[in-house]
Amino acid sequence: MALGDTQENWRVGVLFSQSGVTSAIERTQLNATLLAIEEVNAGGGVLGRRVEPVMYDPASDPKKFRAFAERLFQVDRVKLLFGCYMSSTRKAVLPVVEAHRGLLFYPTLYEGFEYSRHCVYTGAAPNQNSLQLARFLLSAYGNRFLFVGSNYVYPYESNRVMSDFVSQGKGKVLDEIYVPLLPEQKDFDRVIARIKKTSPDVIFSTVVGSGTSTLYRSFRAAGFDPTRMPIASLTTSEAEVAEMGPEAAEGHVTAAPFFETMSSSAARRFVMNFKDKYGADAPVTACAEASYFQLHLAMRAIGKCGSDDPEQVLTNLRDFEFDAPQGRVRIDPENNHTYLWPRIARLDRQGRFQIVWNPGVRVKPDPYCVVQSLDDWSADDLPLIRP
Amino acid sequence: MAIQILRDLRGLRVHVVHPPDAERTKLVEHLRRIGCMVEIQWPVPDSWAEGADIVLLAIEHDVRAEIQRLLKSDSSHRPTLIAVVSYEDPSTLQLVLEAGAVAVIERPIRPFGLLTNLTIARSLWLERRGAEKRVRKLERKLAGIQRIQKAKAILMDGQGLNEADAYESIRRQAMSKRLSMDDMASAIIHANELLQYRAKND
Numbered sequence: 001m002a003l004g005d006t007q008e009n010w011r012v013g014v015l016f017s018q019s020g021v022t023s024a025i026e027r028t029q030l031n032a033t034l035l036a037i038e039e040v041n042a043g044g045g046v047l048g049r050r051v052e053p054v055m056y057d058p059a060s061d062p063k064k065f066r067a068f069a070e071r072l073f074q075v076d077r078v079k080l081l082f083g084c085y086m087s088s089t090r091k092a093v094l095p096v097v098e099a100h101r102g103l104l105f106y107p108t109l110y111e112g113f114e115y116s117r118h119c120v121y122t123g124a125a126p127n128q129n130s131l132q133l134a135r136f137l138l139s140a141y142g143n144r145f146l147f148v149g150s151n152y153v154y155p156y157e158s159n160r161v162m163s164d165f166v167s168q169g170k171g172k173v174l175d176e177i178y179v180p181l182l183p184e185q186k187d188f189d190r191v192i193a194r195i196k197k198t199s200p201d202v203i204f205s206t207v208v209g210s211g212t213s214t215l216y217r218s219f220r221a222a223g224f225d226p227t228r229m230p231i232a233s234l235t236t237s238e239a240e241v242a243e244m245g246p247e248a249a250e251g252h253v254t255a256a257p258f259f260e261t262m263s264s265s266a267a268r269r270f271v272m273n274f275k276d277k278y279g280a281d282a283p284v285t286a287c288a289e290a291s292y293f294q295l296h297l298a299m300r301a302i303g304k305c306g307s308d309d310p311e312q313v314l315t316n317l318r319d320f321e322f323d324a325p326q327g328r329v330r331i332d333p334e335n336n337h338t339y340l341w342p343r344i345a346r347l348d349r350q351g352r353f354q355i356v357w358n359p360g361v362r363v364k365p366d367p368y369c370v371v372q373s374l375d376d377w378s379a380d381d382l383p384l385i386r387p
Numbered sequence: 388m389a390i391q392i393l394r395d396l397r398g399l400r401v402h403v404v405h406p407p408d409a410e411r412t413k414l415v416e417h418l419r420r421i422g423c424m425v426e427i428q429w430p431v432p433d434s435w436a437e438g439a440d441i442v443l444l445a446i447e448h449d450v451r452a453e454i455q456r457l458l459k460s461d462s463s464h465r466p467t468l469i470a471v472v473s474y475e476d477p478s479t480l481q482l483v484l485e486a487g488a489v490a491v492i493e494r495p496i497r498p499f500g501l502l503t504n505l506t507i508a509r510s511l512w513l514e515r516r517g518a519e520k521r522v523r524k525l526e527r528k529l530a531g532i533q534r535i536q537k538a539k540a541i542l543m544d545g546q547g548l549n550e551a552d553a554y555e556s557i558r559r560q561a562m563s564k565r566l567s568m569d570d571m572a573s574a575i576i577h578a579n580e581l582l583q584y585r586a587k588n589d
Binding site: 334 | 413498499502
């Protein structure tokens with residue numbers, strides 16, 4: 001038996017959808033997780049032991065997420081779980097993680113107002129993306145907003161936050177439309193009709209998954225001008241852009257801590273390695289970047305404490321800063337969320353995100369922040385339009 | 388209203404009356420995480436602390452007497468009360484109800500649910516206070532109306548006035564003496580009692 005075999009691998013659970021409504025974006029998260037694992041193993045593993053992913057495809061279904069989480073903890077006996085995109089899937093999985101005293105690493109932006117000792121949140125909380133996007137939109141486009149989102153908790157809460165910013169900016173929310181998670185063209189025909197009727201300055205979209213592409217394509221087909229009335233989003237990423245094509249994508253705006261086109265050496269190295277492994281056309285998203293650095297962070301913590309016991313990993317996670325592709329990140333021990341670097345980008349004619357705002361400011365996560373002021377310093381350097 | 392309550396949670400003064408243990412530590416941490424200002428108290432105090440907006444009170448049977456003493460103290464300045472319970476049996480529930488709890492947190496204490504319970508408790512307490520104020524105001528008003536009725540009856544009897552004239556008489560006298568109608572009515576009632584009393588003794 002070779003030396004490597006006498007030591008057990010570090011087995012970690014990985015749960016990202018490879019099919020279903022949010023598979024496009026979750027596949028980028030899966031890819032990034034596996035890339036990070038490969039890199040760790042190529043470097044000799046953690047304390048001489050390889051990292052072994054144990055994964056299932058929950059097909060964008062919260063019930064399946066829950067069932068596979070049970071299996072991972074009970075049968076596969078993992079202690080650490082990397083996964084989830086939609087909040088409904090995180091909510092389904094978390095009680096299982098808590099019951100087994102495991103640790104979930106959740107690499108996706110979400111609506112905030114949550115804390116669990118058994119979860120590390122590495123995606124943006126609303127104070128790390130919504131405020132910044134609101135300031136940008138109010139100053140660059142106007143204050144008449146139309147909201148369109150998928151019908152579940154995240155869009156409702158995001159709209160509430162954005163609505164508050166719009167009223168602070170003395171603007172108006174002209175309409176708030178929710179489409180099913182699996183929408184059809186007719187759902188967006190209704191949206192287009194409302195846009196024509198109300199003439200907003202900005203369309204704030206919290207549509208997630210495959211419906212995103214349909215929305216943007218419908219917008220294009222209706223002949224609207226994205227330079228005057230963009231679709232602004234927190235969730236539309238390189239993955240959704242790949243589905244919709246550059247023509248439908250051009251001119252629209254997204255806020256996120258990471259974009260594929262970022263020029264820092266850490267970012268470029270990550271993107272290069274990602275595309276080497278998965279192909280030049282493989283989209284590298286902010287959610288992938290979070291999946292990537294959270295895996296590395298977790299492995300570094302294991303290396304420090306010599307164990308994958310979730311309590312110890314959590315304690316060790318909080319002790320250091322980590323050079324993620326987006327910049328140096330840190331887990332906030334107060335709330336298990338992450339200090340992140342908000343940015344805003346606009347899609348160009350080739351369907352690539354060109355960064356239009358990058359203040360180089362790291363924002364502390366504040367998941368229980370009910371209302372933020374437009375004047376908050378964390379969106380400084382963005383002109384604030386006073387009514 | 389809901390959003391305003393949530394906004395006010397930041398800076399809300401929460402007193403946690405709970406035995407010192409790991410659960411209390413985690414509870415306090417999470418309350419602070421939500422944004423409240425937390426103070427800890429144990430053992431059970433004799434009276435409601437000044438400056439507490441919300442009190443989280445652990446319903447423990449071995450300090451039942453102390454809890455009841457606390458509940459008997461000054462009920463006019465009761466803060467919002469949330470009970471923390473380990474059991475659901477009737478005698479515990481009785482204590483919870485006597486305490487006037489407007490929300491309940493079960494042990495083992497989890498972060499999830501604290502924010503919702505704080506919000507609901509605060510909302511119920513504010514509603515109740517508003518209702519109590521309205522009731523007191525209505526009671527005062529009702530008593531006032533009854534006094535005026537009685538004064539009118541006295542004038543109608545004693546001076547042979549009809550109801551409208553009696554009312555008018557009270558009103559004019561009140562104005563000329565710069566008294567409220569209610570005070571004038573009380574004066575008439577008291578004077579009448581005095582005079583009746585002397586009449587009886589004659």
